[in-house]
Amino acid sequence: MNDRRSVPLSALQHFAFCPRQCALIHNEQSWEENWLTTQGQLLHHRVDTAEPETRNGIRYERSISVSSERLGIFGKLDLIEINMSSGKYKPVEYKRGKAKIDNWDRIQLCAQALCLEEMLSISITEGAIWYWQTRQRETVSISSELRHETTNVIERVSILLHDSTIPKAKYTTKCKACSLYSLCNPKLSNRDTSANYFISLFSGDFQD
Template sequence: MTIFLSALQHYAFCPRQCALIHNEQVWAENYLTAQGAVLHERVDSGVTETRKNIRYERSVHVSSEKLDLAGILDMLEHNLQTGTLKPIEYKRGKPKPTLIDEIQLCAQALCLEEMLNQKIDEGALWYQQTRHRIPILFTDQLRTKTLTIIEQVHRLLESGKTPLPTYSKQCKACSLFEFCQPQLFNNDKSISYVANLFTVQDNLEQLMDDA
């Protein structure tokens, strides 16, 4: 089962969100996803160009048969003098406290390495909110974390099961918040109510048997 690169970021953000989008085909826009879509339209609309011995290729399709992974990276910088390649990912907001973006970028590099049989040591993340590019080294630690996430996503999506919602502060930034309704689920007492009914019934039967 081939998974999309975007599924890795969805999983790192929330496994339930990942299953809803990629297994149940649920999607909804909010102002954050809309801004991201506009940004990528601008990035992806550009043509291939070369400046100062750097070739810039946009909307590059990548895949890995070994990892059953496929997707599109925003930009690939090819240094024509050294031959080095550098994947670049554009993001709407600002750097995150987690490795969500780094994992997606590293997965792109893993795909490129398999396709081109070439080691890729680093890439970069560009954030619209800060207008700043951050270099990302593909260390052994980041590669291991990325491979772990890829494996976990495969297991989740192949299981066909959607995790139950768990409310956290980041839920309000999710475009599927209204569909997921994690707060309502956490306040739902029906499961415990039904369980208590069976407990009461079992206790009554036990009393009758003892009598």
């Protein structure tokens, strides 16, 4: 993966949610604030600015930069919990909404665990996701299946970022929760409305 762009951890979650959303954000730097994204930023600010502390035998370290050279990924962890007696590390991710059936939040968490394993030469068996809306904490097993799914998504995102392609819009129920809905317009057209599309109109490469 050395000749490819490094993949931000946030892109994995965006890709698992919708490859087009991932490409619009990371290839075209498209972003639109709505109340959902603002709530998410406030939540992360609150988590990131808290001081490190130790309580009941658990050390809490916040806003940690992580990366994996082997996988070509980098990003920031919201929180690491370190059990002082067992020495076990547990990454914890904070999310605005609620737990989902799909794995897109768990993939981001698993990628964080893979970074920590490589950086610290340790093994991580589980992490957790804390959901603000439901005030619930989900324990996530860093299973071989989740690791496989995560490395597969990393590879696909790496290709997407390297090729700078923008997948076409396809309307699904997820679109209702998408912060890029008005930019993407998935119901009006499934045509590519990205900058690359408009450039292709004038370059003679246009294909409908």
